[in-house]
Amino acid sequence: MIERIDDLQINNLKIIQNPNLFCFGLDAVLLANYIKGKGNSKAEVLDIGTGNGIIPILLTAKIKFRHIDAVEIQKKISDMARRSIQLNNLESSIEIINNDIRLHRDYLNASKYDIVVSNPPYAKVGCGEINTKKELAISRHEISCTIQDIVEAAFYTLKSNGSLYIIHRADRLADIIYEMRRTGIEPKNIKMIYPGVKKPANLVLLRGIKNGKAELKHEPPLIIYDENGKYTEDIEMIYM
Amino acid sequence: MIERIDDLQINNLKIIQNPNLFCFGLDAVLLANYIKGKGNSKAEVLDIGTGNGIIPILLTAKIKFRHIDAVEIQKKISDMARRSIQLNNLESSIEIINNDIRLHRDYLNASKYDIVVSNPPYAKVGCGEINTKKELAISRHEISCTIQDIVEAAFYTLKSNGSLYIIHRADRLADIIYEMRRTGIEPKNIKMIYPGVKKPANLVLLRGIKNGKAELKHEPPLIIYDENGKYTEDIEMIYM
Numbered sequence: 026m027i028e029r030i031d032d033l034q035i036n037n038l039k040i041i042q043n044p045n046l047f048c049f050g051l052d053a054v055l056l057a058n059y060i061k062g063k064g065n066s067k068a069e070v071l072d073i074g075t076g077n078g079i080i081p082i083l084l085t086a087k088i089k090f091r092h093i094d095a096v097e098i099q100k101k102i103s104d105m106a107r108r109s110i111q112l113n114n115l116e117s118s119i120e121i122i123n124n125d126i127r128l129h130r131d132y133l134n135a136s137k138y139d140i141v142v143s144n145p146p147y148a149k150v151g152c153g154e155i156n157t158k159k160e161l162a163i164s165r166h167e168i169s170c171t172i173q174d175i176v177e178a179a180f181y182t183l184k185s186n187g188s189l190y191i192i193h194r195a196d197r198l199a200d201i202i203y204e205m206r207r208t209g210i211e212p213k214n215i216k217m218i219y220p221g222v223k224k225p226a227n228l229v230l231l232r233g234i235k236n237g238k239a240e241l242k243h244e245p246p247l248i249i250y251d252e253n254g255k256y257t258e259d260i261e262m263i264y265m
Numbered sequence: 266m267i268e269r270i271d272d273l274q275i276n277n278l279k280i281i282q283n284p285n286l287f288c289f290g291l292d293a294v295l296l297a298n299y300i301k302g303k304g305n306s307k308a309e310v311l312d313i314g315t316g317n318g319i320i321p322i323l324l325t326a327k328i329k330f331r332h333i334d335a336v337e338i339q340k341k342i343s344d345m346a347r348r349s350i351q352l353n354n355l356e357s358s359i360e361i362i363n364n365d366i367r368l369h370r371d372y373l374n375a376s377k378y379d380i381v382v383s384n385p386p387y388a389k390v391g392c393g394e395i396n397t398k399k400e401l402a403i404s405r406h407e408i409s410c411t412i413q414d415i416v417e418a419a420f421y422t423l424k425s426n427g428s429l430y431i432i433h434r435a436d437r438l439a440d441i442i443y444e445m446r447r448t449g450i451e452p453k454n455i456k457m458i459y460p461g462v463k464k465p466a467n468l469v470l471l472r473g474i475k476n477g478k479a480e481l482k483h484e485p486p487l488i489i490y491d492e493n494g495k496y497t498e499d500i501e502m503i504y505m
Contacts, residue, residue: 199452199481202442212439217457217466219486226457226483241439243466246459246486 028105030112036086040079041109047102049079051264052228053144055247056080056192058263059216059230062088063139071133071182072096073126073143073175078106080142081119088140093119094133096126098170126170129178141179142190145170147197172197176204176233183210183235191233195226202231211237216244221252268345270352276326280319281349287342289319291504292468293384295487296320296432298503299456299470302328303379311373311422312336313366313383313415318346320382321359328380333359334373336366338410366410369418381419382430385410387437412437416444416473423450423475431473435466442471451477456484461492 028043042048057080062068068090072080075095084093097103103123110119124132146167172193179189189210193201195217202212210233218228226246248257256264268283282288297320302308308330312320315335324333337343343363350359364372386407412433419429429450433441435457442452450473458468470487488497496504 195483196481198455198483199442199446200479202439203446206439206443215438217483217486222462222488223485225485239440241436243435243438243457245463245465246457248462 033083035083038082038086039109039112040077040082041105041112042077043105046099046105047076049077051249051260052192053079054083054264055218055228055230056142056144056190057083057087059192059232060084060088060140060142060190061188062090065089067091068139069137070094070140070142071138071179073141073178074098074145074170075106075121076102076144078109078119078121080144082109082113082115084142085113085115085118090118094122094138095119096122096124096129096133098123098125126178127174129181133178133182135181136184138182139184139187140190141183141187143175143179144192145172145175147194172200172204173208176201176208176210179233180208180210180235185236187235188213189233189235191231193229193231195229198229198231201229205231205233206239210235211239212241213237214242214244216247218247218249220249222246222248273323275323278322278326279349279352280317280322281345281352282317283345286339286345287316289317291489291500292432293319294323294504295458295468295470296382296384296430297323297327299432299472300324300328300380300382300430301428302330305329307331308379309377310334310380310382311378311419313381313418314338314385314410315346315361316342316384318349318359318361320384322349322353322355324382325353325355325358330358334362334378335359336362336364336369336373338363338365366418367414369421373418373422375421376424378422379424379427380430381423381427383415383419384432385412385415387434412440413444413448416441416448416450419473420448420450420475425476427475428453429473429475431471433469433471435469438469438471441469445471445473446479450475451479452481453477454482454484456487458487458489460489462486462488 070093072095075097081093081095107121205212213234214232216230217226219226251257310333312335315337321333321335347361445452453474454472456470457466459466491497
């Protein structure tokens with residue numbers, strides 16, 4: 026096991042990582058940064074597919090919250106997440122739940138959460154190479170959890186007017202928008218992410234609101250690299 | 266009537282405009298420019314809501330086509346379009362049809378077209394100020410034609426694997442994607458249009474394919490103005 030502890034460079038937060046099991050990426054950081062709290066009131070938060078707990082841990086430095094529940098299907102990774110929570114003394118704020126999100130009705134409450142967040146496995150099963158390491162494969166592919174699974178679990182667990190935040194591959198945008206509206210979570214905010222100003226979008230940040238009115242508000246594009254291959258100011262501000 | 270004739274700066278094409286009835290905008294030019302032909306084979310094209318005929322006229326300079334049918338519901342505007350077609354000697358190539366797209370089954374053939382294109386009225390009825398001049402109101406608002414009307418007419422008239430090209434306000438993106446997939450036109454290509462690199466997207470170009478496979482391909486963002494308020498190179502190339 027080649028575990029390491031990384032410093033998150035904010036509020037002294039740390040995280041346990043393991044390249045053979047799970048390491049967080051820029052996408053998790055972008056998603057955590059995209060989430061708005063509820064102003065002065067404390068949010069109940071659910072993270073679907075938390076991996077090593079990166080999003081809940083970052084959120085503690087970002088929004089006011091009452092409690093964060095974080096579901097991870099893989100036993101070894103959820104153990105790693107739980108140890109990261111302990112390392113940061115966040116046991117009273119964040120609960121790691123080792124379970125399958127498809128079975129959400131068995132262990133999560135209906136209409137409980139103000140915010141549901143998910144940085145889900147990206148590739149459709151059958152697209153791209155499935156990683157031979159089972160843990161990495163489940164984290165990257167829709168083996169245990171499809172877009173439909175996430176949107177349905179979010180609809181069930183969100184309060185009316187609660188927000189689902191999701192980051193996904195840009196080429197799945199139609200799938201996400203279609204599933205959200207079909208299920209009753211209206212796509213309300215969108216931010217496209219481009220590797221460069223002359224490159225196609227490769228990621229998308231979306232916020233949907235349960236039972237929301239139709240109107241999709243766009244945000245300025247997020248450009249990752251400038252013409253010299255360096256992070257843009259926008260990324261520096263989020264990531265550094 | 267304050268009609269004028271404008272030079273389109275390409276292939277000696279001209280167009281009749283009338284600020285009290287209909288003038289084309291940057292959006293029509295961006296849409297015409299976005300359309301891909303069928304390589305060496307000649308496309309059958311349908312334009313829904315052609316206004317003064319700007320898109321068919323521009324397309325004659327851009328793609329190989331067999332024939333372009335262009336539907337416009339408003340009598341006065343369709344007359345203006347017809348006179349523009351005559352002015353350019355394009356009567357054998359472009360037919361202006363003064364009819365209601367909601368009645369498409371009465372006068373258009375099923376599965377005839379390779380390409381359907383639409384730069385439709387933008388605002389939902391009830392959004393924004395309805396123009397008191399009836400002609401301008403119908404051209405700008407969804408009085409005679411909703412997104413659903415366009416997508417349904419496109420599905421009926423397109424060949425299988427034919428393309429629907431549409432430009433619309435970015436805040437209607439969820440409506441368009443949802444209607445397309447629901448109807449059987451899969452969103453395949455998307456290009457977001459931003460007034461500036463730090464501004465939210467305000468328009469979107471979309472191509473859907475009748476009975477296409479799910480996978481939305483993104484393109485680089487189109488930025489209209491640079492930091493100095495001048496058209497970017499991308500726009501200069503299209504527009505000038």
